[in-house]
Every structure is written in C-alpha cells, then in structure tokens.
Amino acid sequence: MVNFKNKIDSINAPVDTNPISIYDKLDRKSEKSGNLRPAQESVLKDWFDSRQNDSDVILKMNTGSGKTITGLLMLESRRLKNNKMQVYLCNTVNLVLQTIRQAEEFGIKYCVIESPSNVIPSDASLGRKILITTVNKLFNGKSIFGIENKSIKIDGLVLDDAHTSTEIIKSNMQIxxxxxxxxxxxxxxxxxxxxxxxxxxxxxxxxxxxxxxxxxxxxxxxxxxxxxxxxxxxxxxxxxxxxxxxxxxxxxxxxxxxxxxxxxxxxxxxxxxxIVPFVYPIEMFESYYTANQRIFMSATTSTDTTLIKDLQVKKSAIKNPLIYKNERWSGEKLVVIPSLISPNNLQRFNIVQYFGSKKNSRFGIVAISPSYFNTEDWKAYGAKIATKDSLEKDLQMLNAPIKTDPLVLVNRYDGIDLPDDRCRILIIDGLPRAQTLYDKYIDKITKNSTEYKIRITQKIEQAMGRSVRADTDYSVILLIGSDLIKFIRNDAEQVLSAQARKQIQIGMEVSSETQDEIYNNDTEITAKKALVDLISNSYNRNESWKTYYRMEMDNIDYSKPQFTNLERLQQENNLFKRGINPTIDIQEYNQQFLKFVSDNHEITDEEQAWYLQFLATVNYQFSTQKSFEFQLQAYNLNKKLLLPPVNQQSKLIEGPIRQQRLKNISITLAQFDTFEKLRNYTDDVINNLQFGVKKDDFETAVDDLGKLLGFVTDRPDEYQKKGPDHVWAIDKGKYFAIEDKSEVSTTRNEIYKSETGQMNNSQAWMNENYKNTEIHYFMVIPVKYLQSGAGFANPVLIIRKQGLKKIRKSLTQFINEFSKINLKSIDESFIQSNLVQYNLTPEFFLKEIGEVPVLNASSKSR
Structure with missing residues (x-):
C-alpha cells in the first residue's frame, strides 16, 4: 500500500545542496578519497555562498589539486537543487574514462552517451544523473544536443581544461x-x-x-x-x-x-x-550559449583573456576567477637556459648532441619539439622520435626502471602527463609553432601582437607543466633554441603567469651565476660539467637548492598582473561580431571602428594593420574603393598582409658608395645603448643564419645581416609579392639578389628544377627592374648539385652550410671588436679596417662564400 504521508514528507523535506555536505554523504568507494583538501573546500564554499548564480565561472586550481571532483560536486549541487540537466565535458575519450573513474570512486551518479545509439540518456535530460561526455559531442554541426533553436536546454555545464577545449571547439567550426x-x-x-x-x-x-x-x-x-x-x-x-x-x-x-x-x-x-570564420558562431550551440551556468576549469598558470573572443565568456568571469586564495605554487621546477651559461659551448646543437645520446637513464629525459622537421638531429644522435602511431608505446617506455632512450615529442605541449621518474629532465626545444594553416598565417602577420604573445606563452607554460604533476613532483626544465630564448627574454614578461615568471627568473639567475664560474675557462668540457653540476641539484635532491627554491617561490609578487586589458578585448569582440552583420550602417561602423583603434594606444602597428584589413573586408560588400583604401593603409603598415589590387610601382633601391656604407653601419650600431644589447641583437641574427630555421626568421636574419654590413636592403617577394627574397644594393649600380631555401632538408641531394625555375623568374624580375646594373645571384640551400634538367638563366652562386658558418664566424668576430668602443661615436676608419680584417666585403661573398652549382648530383658524392 502506498504511504502518501511519507511522500508528502519527502516533498517538504529540504534538500541539502551544499557541495561540501554532499561530499561528506557520498558513498565513496576509494580508499584514496579522504577528506576534501583545503583548496577544494575553499572554492566550493565560495561558489556555493556567492557564485552559484553567476552565468559564467572560471575555476582556477593547481595541477593535482582535485579540479575534477570539485567540478563534479558543483554539478551535483545544481542537480539536487534544480533537477535539471548537468553536463561535464572532457576533451578526449580517455579523459572521459578518467572522469568516470573518479565519479565512481567518489560515489557521484553519472551517465554516458552509449554507442552506437548516440542518444542522450533520459537520466541526464531529466536531471537524475550528471552526463559525462566529450566536447565533440556537443560542438559539431550535427550535434545530438541540437543547434540553434532546436537545442536541448542545459542547466549546468563544466568545461574541463577550457583552453584545450577551446582549440577543439574552434577546429570543429573550421573546414x-x-x-x-x-x-x-x-x-x-x-x-x-x-x-x-x-x-x-x-x-x-x-x-x-x-x-x-x-x-x-x-x-x-x-x-x-x-x-x-x-x-x-x-x-x-x-x-x-x-x-x-x-x-x-x-x-x-x-x-x-x-x-x-x-x-x-x-x-x-x-x-x-x-576555411575559418572571422568570428566563431558559438551562439549556434544554444545548449552551451544559454546554459544557466558555465564553469570553465583552467590551470592557475593560464591566461584566460582569449576566452572572451573564442567562447564568448563574460568579462566579469575573467576579472573574478574562482580561486583558493591561500594557494600559491605547486611542484618544483629548475628552469635552466644553457646558452646563458656558455653562449659558445651550450647552444642548441650542443644540448641536442649531449642529451640526445644519453642511454639507459634511471629517469626519463624528454624533449618537446615544435615540428618533425626539427627532430632530425635528435634522431641522428639516438633519441626516439614519438610519432602519432608510436606515441602510446613510446610513453610506456618511460614506465620502465631504466629508460633506454631519450624521447622527443612533437607539438605535445599539453595533454600528456610525465610525472615523477617518467621525466626528470624536460627539454623545450624551440618556440612553439602553430599547427593549422590559419594559425600559421595569423602568427606570420601578427607576430608582435599581444594575442600572439599570450598564445605562445600559454603553450610554453603548458609544456613546463608536463613533467611536474603534483606538489611533491620535481623536474629540470631546459630551454633551448635561439627563437625560444629571444621570446622568453624580450616578449613573454608581460603575459607570463606569476609562477612561471618567477621560475624563469630563478633559472636566469642561476644560469648567469654558473656562467660567472666558468668565465675564465669556458670550454665545451667545462661548460657541460657546469650544466650537469647545476641540474643535478634537482634530481639528486640537494637540500640547499630545495630550500632556496621554496624561499624564492614563497616570495612571488602576485600583484603584478598579466595582460588584462579586458575592455579592449570586449570592444574588439563586439566590433568583429557587428562587422559580419550585413545590415550595419557602414559609415557609423567605420567611425566607431577607427575610434576604437585610435583610442587604444597600446595597439602595435601589426595589430592596427590587422584591424584595418578586417575593416577593409567588411567594407568590400559596400564599396570596393573604400575597401581598398583601408587595405592599402593596412598593407603600408605591415607588408605581410594582403597586397591590394591597385597600381603600385616597384620601389627600387640604390647602392651606397663606400663612405656611405660605413656611415650606415655607424648609424646601425649607434641605435644600441650598450654592447650587451648589440650582442643580444646580433646573436639572434647569427643564430637564425642556419638551415632548419623557420623561413620568416631566416629571411629576417638575412635582411638584418645586409643592414649590419651597411648595404641598402629590400625584400621584394615579401613586400611586393614578386621578385627575389632579397636585394642588397652593395655599391653604386651593383646588387646581390638572394633566394633563401632555409627549410630544405640538409639530407637533400639535389636542387630541384622548380627551384632553379623560381630563381629564373626572380632574375627576369631583376632584369626588368634593375636595368643596366651589375647583379650577382645567390641561392642559400644546403646542396649544390642540380637535378637533371635544372639550370639557371644567369650564373648563380650557392651558399651551403659551410658558407653560412663562415658568415656567422666573421660577423661574430666583427661585432666583438666593438665591445669596448663607444657605440655612439665610432671612427669610420675603425669600421673599415675590421670589415677588411674579417672578410665582410662583397668580394668575400663572391669568392669565399658562394659555390658554383654542379650538374648530375647522382653521380657525385656531396
């Protein structure tokens, strides 16, 4: 017989929705699931007391501090209170399985989307259990959650690892x-x-x-x-x-x-x-867009400002993340920059050679490289290169008591955990690179923008977190590659998290002090010994190092903010969204857009140019003339942007006479306040004059080299979209025309017919634009043998690896001569004598650097 009184009592009984109380009452199965940690209790209390009605919440907790169960408890609280649908989204199926295991261990009711039915369970839609599934299930054009007005209503939603989720969501809105x-x-x-x-x-x-x-x-x-x-x-x-x-x-x-x-x-x-949209139409996913509460889980090291544009997260959530106020730092990271210890003997190739050949180590040595192209030397020295197919097996190798080979991961800056002895030495090899075509394009044209710096810094910090996964974990982190070091020293400061900023600061200090120790005896042997002695403080658990690290990290200044111009980001986001509305008042829109650009004084020329190109794109449907006016302004600010289809004459350069060349060098050197700043600048040039360096960086270095040598330089292919990569005016009526092939594999055997054809096109352009002049042609490529059928219309000299090495050596020696000279007033005769002494003359390039190409490579040894 039905007891209606009991049913009435159950209706009237208040439901306890406090997540801390819920946890205490859970039927927990795991012995590991003891009391909540202080960080968990703190954020759950703050959320329950004052944030459970916020539409957007960013939850920031350290790695290993229990974010997953915290997010599940928030959803469980909402489920008990509202009896409505709660969804926990993970980035991968493996992470779904991990979350399920935690839900089972802690006794939280959950359900999943079963295959092959691919249907949302009624337990989820009726609010009886939390749905745990992947980001992909919700964010796709055929989503089972529906899109636009056919979407299923969600009450509470947790996005685990919001930044990685963002990349997946964006990818799902691209073709x-x-x-x-x-x-x-x-x-x-x-x-x-x-x-x-x-x-x-x-x-x-x-x-x-x-x-x-x-x-x-x-x-x-x-x-x-x-x-x-x-x-x-x-x-x-x-x-x-x-x-x-x-x-x-x-x-x-x-x-x-x-x-x-x-x-x-x-x-x-x-x-x-x-094919990528200007503005991601995230609002089409109404289940996400109109959820009563969206909880974005983010590491304490992440910058969340990009979520405004990418996921339409509210500005208020970015400004006021949910954090444990007593939580500071997690784990121990000895960050070391080897090239600061010895600029001559601990460059990237020295580190690759030393650690790439390490065998049978008691702990894991792992490198993260930005591309497979960058792993050739690691492989040559014996390291194992993990591919997509071998990754799982290669990672299992790190579980063995003895790790037979160093492991190189390609573009795996997040999503892989390497705790404890699986990795005690992590090497971040070079600046992270974009992987999608669109991101590569954006990186190329906005390399000095704050958004670029935030994106790259985030990847660096994600990489630094691979080998330290808990409070008690520790690891050495080596930063190598001239592009990475330059970025860390010059660009990352304003966007690094407080933890990473301090860790890198400690690393730079101990690296510099180690340099002082070997200053008078800096050889390859002493430099490597100094490096090993330094990093062994970490894996040998030196007590003084541990104490010093704790003291320094406890003194972190959290008051110095990361880049937080949220007003600008919000304005930009609103303007871009309005720009794709075909019914806008274009004149009013143009005024507001230009005012936004002029009012934000911190906007760089690159960013301003990018904004103007977007404005030109919006205007094209209304007025081609106005559109091309904006586009020409954008192009003049940044030659990497689209060249508008308007008549423009090629701008030609004229060579300096000898005295003017010396004056040019004097002006260039006088731009630097100290020799150290000059040395840092020329080190970047020298380090980028090598095969394997990214095309843009190599071409910039060649152009900078020409300027350092006092020549007048131009980049026709970059600025005018035709002609050679470089033109150097070396004297009155005399020119060098240079084609770069820096990314060609050093194992290549031939110069292809297509490459000689490209040079011949450049020669035709030069002959048309620089008539009645003396032109010498160079191709920078690691091989001098011509493919059958390949040939040059005019003579061409080849600059190979040895030629670049000679240039780097001569430039280094030349610049060192100015170490004790007042850079603001240099005697031009001193410049001339050193140019001659170190062979930095046009004749040197023609006679010592360039080589004559040879036919029939297959019949000759290289």
Missing part, C-alpha cells in the same frame, strides 16, 4: 580539406583561386606548386584575398555544398558555416585548404 583524401575537391578550389593567390606571393605560389611532401619540410601557404573570395562566393559555396554530404571534413561543419562563408578566411597550402 579542413586534406588534399591526399580529397584531391578533386582540393583541385576545384585551388583552380578557382589560382591567380589571386599567386598575386599574393609569386615565389611562395611556385613553392606550393612544386612542394615535395617526402622532404617533410614546412609547407608554404597563401591566403585567398577577400575580394576574390567574396566575388566568387557563389562558386565556392556551390563546390562545398556539392561535397558536403559525403566528405566528413565538411559534413559536420557545413550547417555552421554554409550561410556565413562570406566572412571567412581561406588559406591554401600544397597539402590542404582551411
């Missing part, structure tokens, strides 16, 4: 076309925009045409100009629609982008095509 899988689709799009992408870089266009995927070198890419994209909008829409139903790379994105293609950027490379 990625892989050429090897969809050759016909690739061809149709390429042919549609063939001429317009060639107009944005003739040399790069032919690099795309002639790219050899077997060489594994970084792939060239070009953007489709927005004017051609919008002009051919019907055609591109028709092509994509035709393939949408049977091409997975389009199928799950098409419902999101099909009606907003006009406001997308298309980037084309030899291996694929990407």
């Amino acid at each position: 990625h076309i892989t050429r090897s899988k969809h050759q016909q689709l690739y061809n149709e799009i390429f042919e549609l925009f063939d001429e317009s992408i060639q107009s944005q870089g003739n040399g790069t266009y032919f690099d795309i045409i002639n790219y050899d995927i077997k060489q594994k070198s970084p792939e060239p890419f070009l953007p489709v100009p927005y004017w051609d994209w919008q002009k051919k909008l019907d055609s591109i829409t028709s092509i994509l629609s035709k393939y949408a139903s049977n091409t997975n790379e389009i199928t799950f994105v098409w419902p999101i982008l099909r009606d907003t293609l006009k406001f997308c950027t298309c980037v084309i490379s030899p291996t694929g095509i990407e």
Whole structure:
C-alpha cells in the first residue's frame, strides 16, 4: 500500500545542496578519497555562498589539486537543487574514462552517451544523473544536443581544461580539406583561386606548386584575398555544398558555416585548404550559449583573456576567477637556459648532441619539439622520435626502471602527463609553432601582437607543466633554441603567469651565476660539467637548492598582473561580431571602428594593420574603393598582409658608395645603448643564419645581416609579392639578389628544377627592374648539385652550410671588436679596417662564400 504521508514528507523535506555536505554523504568507494583538501573546500564554499548564480565561472586550481571532483560536486549541487540537466565535458575519450573513474570512486551518479545509439540518456535530460561526455559531442554541426533553436536546454555545464577545449571547439567550426583524401575537391578550389593567390606571393605560389611532401619540410601557404573570395562566393559555396554530404571534413561543419562563408578566411597550402570564420558562431550551440551556468576549469598558470573572443565568456568571469586564495605554487621546477651559461659551448646543437645520446637513464629525459622537421638531429644522435602511431608505446617506455632512450615529442605541449621518474629532465626545444594553416598565417602577420604573445606563452607554460604533476613532483626544465630564448627574454614578461615568471627568473639567475664560474675557462668540457653540476641539484635532491627554491617561490609578487586589458578585448569582440552583420550602417561602423583603434594606444602597428584589413573586408560588400583604401593603409603598415589590387610601382633601391656604407653601419650600431644589447641583437641574427630555421626568421636574419654590413636592403617577394627574397644594393649600380631555401632538408641531394625555375623568374624580375646594373645571384640551400634538367638563366652562386658558418664566424668576430668602443661615436676608419680584417666585403661573398652549382648530383658524392 502506498504511504502518501511519507511522500508528502519527502516533498517538504529540504534538500541539502551544499557541495561540501554532499561530499561528506557520498558513498565513496576509494580508499584514496579522504577528506576534501583545503583548496577544494575553499572554492566550493565560495561558489556555493556567492557564485552559484553567476552565468559564467572560471575555476582556477593547481595541477593535482582535485579540479575534477570539485567540478563534479558543483554539478551535483545544481542537480539536487534544480533537477535539471548537468553536463561535464572532457576533451578526449580517455579523459572521459578518467572522469568516470573518479565519479565512481567518489560515489557521484553519472551517465554516458552509449554507442552506437548516440542518444542522450533520459537520466541526464531529466536531471537524475550528471552526463559525462566529450566536447565533440556537443560542438559539431550535427550535434545530438541540437543547434540553434532546436537545442536541448542545459542547466549546468563544466568545461574541463577550457583552453584545450577551446582549440577543439574552434577546429570543429573550421573546414579542413586534406588534399591526399580529397584531391578533386582540393583541385576545384585551388583552380578557382589560382591567380589571386599567386598575386599574393609569386615565389611562395611556385613553392606550393612544386612542394615535395617526402622532404617533410614546412609547407608554404597563401591566403585567398577577400575580394576574390567574396566575388566568387557563389562558386565556392556551390563546390562545398556539392561535397558536403559525403566528405566528413565538411559534413559536420557545413550547417555552421554554409550561410556565413562570406566572412571567412581561406588559406591554401600544397597539402590542404582551411576555411575559418572571422568570428566563431558559438551562439549556434544554444545548449552551451544559454546554459544557466558555465564553469570553465583552467590551470592557475593560464591566461584566460582569449576566452572572451573564442567562447564568448563574460568579462566579469575573467576579472573574478574562482580561486583558493591561500594557494600559491605547486611542484618544483629548475628552469635552466644553457646558452646563458656558455653562449659558445651550450647552444642548441650542443644540448641536442649531449642529451640526445644519453642511454639507459634511471629517469626519463624528454624533449618537446615544435615540428618533425626539427627532430632530425635528435634522431641522428639516438633519441626516439614519438610519432602519432608510436606515441602510446613510446610513453610506456618511460614506465620502465631504466629508460633506454631519450624521447622527443612533437607539438605535445599539453595533454600528456610525465610525472615523477617518467621525466626528470624536460627539454623545450624551440618556440612553439602553430599547427593549422590559419594559425600559421595569423602568427606570420601578427607576430608582435599581444594575442600572439599570450598564445605562445600559454603553450610554453603548458609544456613546463608536463613533467611536474603534483606538489611533491620535481623536474629540470631546459630551454633551448635561439627563437625560444629571444621570446622568453624580450616578449613573454608581460603575459607570463606569476609562477612561471618567477621560475624563469630563478633559472636566469642561476644560469648567469654558473656562467660567472666558468668565465675564465669556458670550454665545451667545462661548460657541460657546469650544466650537469647545476641540474643535478634537482634530481639528486640537494637540500640547499630545495630550500632556496621554496624561499624564492614563497616570495612571488602576485600583484603584478598579466595582460588584462579586458575592455579592449570586449570592444574588439563586439566590433568583429557587428562587422559580419550585413545590415550595419557602414559609415557609423567605420567611425566607431577607427575610434576604437585610435583610442587604444597600446595597439602595435601589426595589430592596427590587422584591424584595418578586417575593416577593409567588411567594407568590400559596400564599396570596393573604400575597401581598398583601408587595405592599402593596412598593407603600408605591415607588408605581410594582403597586397591590394591597385597600381603600385616597384620601389627600387640604390647602392651606397663606400663612405656611405660605413656611415650606415655607424648609424646601425649607434641605435644600441650598450654592447650587451648589440650582442643580444646580433646573436639572434647569427643564430637564425642556419638551415632548419623557420623561413620568416631566416629571411629576417638575412635582411638584418645586409643592414649590419651597411648595404641598402629590400625584400621584394615579401613586400611586393614578386621578385627575389632579397636585394642588397652593395655599391653604386651593383646588387646581390638572394633566394633563401632555409627549410630544405640538409639530407637533400639535389636542387630541384622548380627551384632553379623560381630563381629564373626572380632574375627576369631583376632584369626588368634593375636595368643596366651589375647583379650577382645567390641561392642559400644546403646542396649544390642540380637535378637533371635544372639550370639557371644567369650564373648563380650557392651558399651551403659551410658558407653560412663562415658568415656567422666573421660577423661574430666583427661585432666583438666593438665591445669596448663607444657605440655612439665610432671612427669610420675603425669600421673599415675590421670589415677588411674579417672578410665582410662583397668580394668575400663572391669568392669565399658562394659555390658554383654542379650538374648530375647522382653521380657525385656531396
């Protein structure tokens, strides 16, 4: 018989929704699940007392401090209070399984989306259990949660590891076309925009045409100009629609982008095509967008400002994250910059050689490299390179008592945990690089922007966290590669977290002190011994080091904020969202947009140029003339942006006479207040004059080299989208024209016919623009043998590895001569004598640096 009185009593009984009380009453199964930690109790109390009604909450807790169970408890509290749908989103299936295990250990009711039914369980939709699933399940164009007004209502939502989730969500709103899988689709799009992408870089266009995927070198890419994209909008829409139903790379994105293609950027490379929206239409996912509360879990080291634009997180949540106020730092990291200890004997190649050949270690030695192209030397010295297929097996190797080989991970800055003896020495090898075509394009054109610095710094901090996964964990972290060191020293300060800033500061101090110890006896042997002695303080658990580290970390100044110009980010976000609305009042919009740019004085020229290009794109549908006016302004600020289709004459340069050349050098050197600053600048140039260096960095170094030598320089391919990579005016009526191939593999045997063809195009451009002058042509490439059928229209000299080495040595010696000279007043005769002494003359390049190319490489040894 039904006891209705008991039912009435149960209705009237108050439900305890305090997450701390909920935890105490859970039927916990695991012996590990003891009392809540102070950090967990603190944030749960703050959330329950004052934040449970906020629409957005950012929860920041240290690694290993129990974020997962904290997030689950918040959802459980909401479930008991509201009896509505609660969703916990993870980035991968493996993380879903880990979260499920925690839910089971702690006795929290949960459910999952079962295969193959792929249906949201009624236990979730009726609020009886928390749904644990992946980000991909919610964020795709055919989401089972629905999109737009057909979406399922969610009450509470937790996004685990919000920053990694963001990248997945953005990717799910982009079209990625892989050429090897969809050759016909690739061809149709390429042919549609063939001429317009060639107009944005003739040399790069032919690099795309002639790219050899077997060489594994970084792939060239070009953007489709927005004017051609919008002009051919019907055609591109028709092509994509035709393939949408049977091409997975389009199928799950098409419902999101099909009606907003006009406001997308298309980037084309030899291996694929990407189509990316200017503004991610996150509001289409109403289950996410209208959730009553969204909880974003973020590491304490992460900068959250980018979430405003990417996930439309409210500014108030960024300003007031939910944190444990007594929590400071977690784990021990001995950060060391070897090149600061010995600039001559502990450069990147010394570290790769030493640690790459380490065998049978009692603890793991792991390096993180930005690309497979950068791992060739690691492999040569015996390190194991983890591939996508071998990764799981390679990581298992680190569990063995003796680690047979060092392990190199490629672009694995997050998502892999290497605690305890799995990794006691972590080597971050070079500056993290973008992986998608669009991100590579953005990085190229906005390299000095705050957003770029935040994104790169975040990856560096994520990498630093791979080997220290708990309060008691410890690791050495070596930072190598001139691009990474330059970024750390010059660009990262304002956006580093307080913890990472202090750790790097400690590392720079101990590295500099170690340099002082070997200053009078800096050899390769003494430098390596000094490095090993320093880092052994960590893995040998030196008590003095441990105490010093604790004392320094306890004195962190948390008052120094990371970049937090939230007003600007919010304004930018609003303006970009308005810009893709075809019904805007364009004149009013232009005024407001330009006012935004002028009012924000910290905006760099690169950022201003990027904003103007966006403004030009918005204006194109209303007025091509106005659009190209804005585009020309943008291009003049940053030559890496789109060259507008307006008549512009090539700007030619004239060579200096000898006395003017010396004056040019004097002016360049006088820009530096101290020799140390000059040395840092020239070290960057010297370190980037090597094969394997990223194309943009290498080309910048060659241009800087020309200026340091007093020549007048130009970069026609970069600035005018045609012609050689470099023109140096070396004397009155005399020129060097240089083509760079820095990313060609050093194991290559031949110069390809396509590469000589590109040089011949550059020669034709030079002959047309620099008539009646003396021109000497150089190609910087690690091989001098010509492929059968390849040839140059005019004589060309080849600069190989040994040639670059001579240049670096001569430039180093030349610059060192100014160490005790007043840089503001240098005698020009002193400059001239040192130019001659160290062979930095045009004749040196022609006779000592350049080599004559040779036919029939296959019959000769290199």
